[in-house]
Amino acid sequence: MSEQDFVERMAKFPGSEVKLLRKGQIAMKVPADKGHEAAEYLKKMGFTHLVAIEYVDWIKDNEFELVYNLFSYSSKMRVFLKVRISRDNPEYITFMDLWPVAMTHEREAHEMMGIKFKGNPNLTPFILEDWKEIPPMRKDFDSRKFVKEKYDSIPFVEDEP
Amino acid sequence: MVDEKEKIVSEDMGVQVDKKEDIEMRSFGTIKRWATKRSLWMVHYCTGCGGIELAPLMTSRYDMERFGMHPMVTPRQSDLLLITGYVNIKTLKRIIRTYEQMPDPKYVVAFGSCPINGGPYWDSHVTINHLDKYLPVDIYIAGCMPRPQSIVKAFDDLMDMIQEGKADGYLRYKKYYDKYKANQEKIFRKWW
């Protein structure tokens, strides 16, 4: 099956916006409530390998974008399944039932971007420890200012003359 | 001449040193320091990327054991703590735990640019930029990453410093314990 066939088949999914980015990479945008359904649809098409769950903070649109990076070993194609959720109440459903390893990726997205995944039982602290600020990968988290305030303000322990 | 460092140790332990003992202490200290510098055991803890250059150093090509140095699995039997690279706050907590378990005298060697001033991670939200604010460092090795030759040179210098009594990091840690602890507490919200 050629790339164009894949694009056509994906475009049949209701509400989807499909774009062939380059050779072997397709982007597919679906509304947030159809995300799980679209993932199942793609999995049936042969996109069985969940490479990663990428998360992008589009602060201008006040939205988070979740990118499910799927790969098909049979047709050597890659698709970015994109859903956008509101930044004010970042909550989405888990994809653990389709790909068990989504648990780790969701755990990371929860910690780094503050997105809650309904149905994921393991949204515990993963990489950071005692983190009380806003999640660090958000665009409005100013890492330089934070470093200046937290680490650079600490005095050196000086020797007495 | 009894140097300042010896005096501090004696005061800390509450030992009254009279003149005769003073002389013995001095000669004993020289021998002790000579023995210490020839059998530095390091804690087997790779805290960062510099740990990769420890492997060639420990094995056949650069062979650290010819200096009497050897990796040791427990901090309680080690003299040397290597901070191999950047220090994340989560790691710093473990480093301090490890350091405090080590018996005196103990020495800290900081590898690479990151413990000096943050290196390429100077604006990262989790790496502390200056290790010296939280732990006394005896010797720094610049570069990213330091080559095995420069690490060997640093160990050589550290041995000279120990012989001369200049490697006094553990004494400084005792002397300014409150200040070090205050700095550490600013970083960690809770200890454990």
Added chain:
Amino acid sequence: MSQTKTIDLFFGPQHPGITGNFSVRVTVDGDTVVKAQVIPGFLHRGFEKLMEMRHWIQGPALICRICVPDPDHSETGYATAVERLAGIEVPERGRYIRSLMLEMSRLSAYLFYFGGYAGSIGLYTVGQWGVGDRDYILDLFEELTGARVYHIFNFPGGPRWDTPPGFEDKVDKLMDFLEKRLKEFDKLYFNNRVFIKRARGTAPMTKAYAQKMEVTGPNARATGWAIDVRKDDPYAAYPDLDFDIITQKEGDNYARVIQRRMEFEQSIDLIRQITRKLRKMPRGNVRVTPNPLHWKIPPGEAYGAVESSKGELGYYVVSDGGIGPYRMQARGPSISHGVQVYEEMVVGQRVADVAALMFSLDVCPPDIDR
């Protein structure tokens, strides 16, 4: 068994049986692990955040630090993603030099791996030999790039410069040496009774499980699943090179180590193919670089993956047309086999195999933490 009989052991981060700065909390009942929880994060630096504050051209200097034993794959993964996004075509010689570096990096990572696994079962000579031989590879890297460990050499657009004169001959000479050494490794290690007794049948992974848990790389191939990013999503000079995907069947510790040993031989063969080709090619044209001072990448997103020594290592890059990435996210291979897979596979193993399993899966903590 009553609850009181189990105890919790903290395995790491200060522990010699751990691959780097990493921790596992294992609950043991007697000598058997009943539960395990990995605690990553000791090596977190927030690369993804830092990249947003850097220019495109500053990326390679930072990105190679993601996986320490195997830095060239990180650089090339990022470079591939940026090239795909910007539509840059690397000249042929540049692609070959890139592949040469990647295979050399793979060899050095595997030598490290042999020593690591052998150390965990008490065969320390292998570590001495492996790391000692790895240094010859690092010497060649130093001659080519000027650095031993972090090369910062594979920029988007191609490698920084051409190989020095006579480099190909030196590489070939080293390959002859390594091939000879591999026979000695066979005697010392791969045919060693201690290794066979300890590794065979320990912690087997089935092909179905590997597919379910998205395991990639040599660990997946050791179960009989023929996947390889070099074939599936080709990059650098791999489409032009002649090689087959090697697989094992059993998927246990033994198969995982033997898988790497076979791939070691394959890498030597690939390097010979590359040097043969490099000698025939005209020198000089290795890279295309846009003006580095005013380098803009068109808006969009791209993913570039490489087959690192641990599995699929990929970079997802988003550009908004600015001077640096809007967002960059790395997909480390260990995120699958180092967290959930390890947690599940270690259950039922003896305490002595906790470290052995970690070394045999080749968990690289910095690519989980980033």
